[in-house]
Amino acid sequence: MAPLLLLCLLVPLCLLLLAVRSSRFAHRKLPLxxxxxxxxxxxxxxxxxxxxxxxxxxxxxxxxxxxxxxxxxxxxxxxxxxxxxxxxxxxxxxxxxxxxxxxxxxxxxxxxxGRHSLLLMKGSLHKRMHSLTMSFVNSSIIRDHLLVDIDRLIKLNLDSWPSTVFLLDEAKKITFELTIKQLMSLDPGEWTENLRKEYLLVIDGFFGLPIPFFTTYARAIKARAKVAETLRRKVRERRREYYEEEKEKERKREDMLGSLLELEGGGGGGGGGGGFSDDEEIVDFLLALLVAGYETTSTIMTLAVKFLTETPAALAQIKEEHEEIRAKKRGMEALQWSDYKAMPFTRCVINETLRVANxxxxxxxxxxxxxxxxxxxxxxxxxxxxxxxxxxLDHEYYKEARTFNPWRWLNKNPSTQGNLFTPFGGGPRLCPGYELARVEISVFLHHLITTFNWEAAEVDRLVFFPTTRTQKRCPVNLSRRKSTSNTAMKI
Ligand code: HEM
CATH class of the missing domain: 3.30.43.20 (Uridine Diphospho-n-acetylenolpyruvylglucosamine Reductase; domain 2)
Incomplete structure (x- = not known):
């Protein structure tokens, strides 16, 4: 009896040991x-x-x-x-x-x-909201609705620049104002400026240590609550108008908040067809769009100028392209979609900036x-x-990969570069703002180049942590150019 009992105890024990050992072994054997x-x-x-x-x-x-x-x-x-x-x-x-x-x-x-941000959504909800976002900023929306304000607001900003500016700060201000306009049709003013001050604290929080007291991060969390409250009030206001003022509907459809309200039938609860069930979700959604296009677009605007300044042949060529466009216009006539399409070298400069600066x-x-x-x-x-x-930056895929060379993109469509060029990511999370960013950067370069001559005010270095930026925020000295427009030439 005793050997049988021993056997009964030993067999399961051996099997257990074998299982533990083999599972450890299996883990070790994984070809990491x-x-x-x-x-x-x-x-x-x-x-x-x-x-x-x-x-x-x-x-x-x-x-x-x-x-x-x-x-x-x-x-x-x-x-x-x-x-x-x-x-x-x-x-x-x-x-x-x-x-x-x-x-x-x-x-x-x-x-x-915010929990309901597109960047955090998963599964079928993400799929739906991603394609909704794409539909807000696709080429025809940019051409028919957004371009006119992009052109106007960028010009308005540049008109007020003093003779020395920190390009990165100015580009960020422009990007913020453009996004607010696109989201809810608001022009720059006291409301946007107050919101921007709080928003800047939120952005700092992304790069601070996540300690919840007396830190940049703690300040960011508080600022986030204020920004959300300000946006929430705006959402409520717009929802009221949606019900009350029939005639307002047309205007509202042209901005993203209007489209979101329309999607849920203006009624809030129930989520409508768009997946929103309350104001909180709309606020998170708006805030995510505000964050996603902000650092990215403004940094590429700034670095394109930095690289051009350091590459005189490229600067000369892009100037020629923009002067030609401006020369065909009367006075400060707004840029049209056809003008944007007539900027092949600018597109090369943007691609190359995206490639090199990443x-x-x-x-x-x-x-x-x-x-x-x-x-x-x-x-x-x-x-x-x-x-x-x-x-x-791999030499196997790009000749002299670590040199800024916009000419490498001439007659090359970046969308045919497949896996080799992915500044906007890919797959289900492909950046919905890829075309919008290109348009904003192109219009910015157009007005900068046709309005000013500039030189770097100080030597400024690129760094890549915690984000890609220049150490001194790209200070430049500016001098206003004589207008290259048709009208000016006739005078
Ligand atoms: C030069 C400018 C920009 C660059 C380089 C850029 C790059 C990217 C990249 C690489 C992703 C993918 C992130 C991932 O896969 O996890 C992304 C996502 C995103 N971008 Fe952009 N972006 C730019 C401008 C914009 C603009 C102007 C908008 C405004 C509509 C925007 C909105 C978004 C959103 C909402 C996502 C999240 C998409 C998702 O998770 O489904 N981006 N961006």
Missing amino acids: PPGSLGLPLLGETLQLISAYKTENPEPFIDERVTRYGAIFTTHVFGEPTVFVTDPEANRYVLQNEGKLFECSYPSSISNLL IISGVFRRATTDVNIKGYTIPKGWRVFASFRAVH
Whole structure:
């Protein structure tokens, strides 16, 4: 009896040990992408930050690609992360959003964005709201409704510039005013300026340590509540008008808030066809659009000017393009869609700025299951960073990849570059503002070039952490040009 009892105890115990051992073994056997996890807790975060705080962050990725290959493992910002620097694998990550991967932001960021932000939505709701956003800012909407205000507001801003400006600050002010106009038809004034002051505190919070007391982040959370309250009041006001003033409807349809209200039948509750069930959701949605296009578009505006200033042949060529457009116009006649379409070299400059500066250098995702990719397995729950920058600056795909050369884009359509050019991401989260951003930057360059001559007021360096920006916010000295318009030439 005793041996039988022993056997009864031993067999399950052995099976259990075997199971534990084999599961550990199986985990170890997963072909993780090679790499180094660096120091305990810190990983390789300090190496990454110190590289990205310089003008040349490339060695961080270059060294690891040379040592481990195009897909490697590191440990940054608190967790193991697989860096993907291969165009095909990046595409795989982007296209499988919602299937094998999902976007993931730390809760500190989600708190600032708001639960109902498009950037945080998932699944079918995300799909619906993403295509709704696309429909607000597609080419025909820009051509028929948005362009006229983009042209007017940019010109209005430039007209008030003194002889020295910090380009980055001015570009941010312009981008903010344009977005407010597009969202709710409001021209710059006291209301927008007060909102902007609070909004700037919110933006600072994205780059501060998420400590909830006496910090930039804490101030940002408070400011976020104020911004949300201001927007909420505006939403309520507009909803009242929607009911009361039939004649207002036409105007409201032309801005995004009007379209959102129309979508839900002006009634709030029930979510209508658009997925909104209350004001809170609309406020988060508006705020997300305000945030998403702000740093990005304004930084590319500024860096395009910086690169042009440093590349005199490109500056000469773009001036010629814009002078030609202006010369065909009477006085300060507004730009038309056909003028925007007649800016081929400007498009090259914008593409090249997006490629070299990479304001969004890549995107983080989280594997929702074990994912096999190029012979490796990314374990479920692991974070992945699809690096656009690594591809954009790879000599294998771009000749002299690390030099600003807008001419490389002549007669080349960026949308046919497939996985090699993804400044606006791709897959289900492709940036809905990709055309709007291009139009805003083009119009900005047009007015800057035809209104001013400029020179850098100080030597200013590019850095890439916590975001892509110039250290001194791009100070420039300006002098007004004589008008190149038809009228002026006749005088
Ligand atoms: C040069 C300017 C811009 C650049 C480089 C840029 C880049 C990007 C990138 C790379 C993504 C994808 C993020 C991801 O996959 O996680 C994205 C998403 C997004 N962008 Fe832009 N963007 C720019 C301007 C704009 C503008 C003007 C708007 C205003 C409509 C906008 C609205 C958005 C929104 C709402 C998302 C989230 C999409 C989603 O998660 O479904 N962006 N942008």
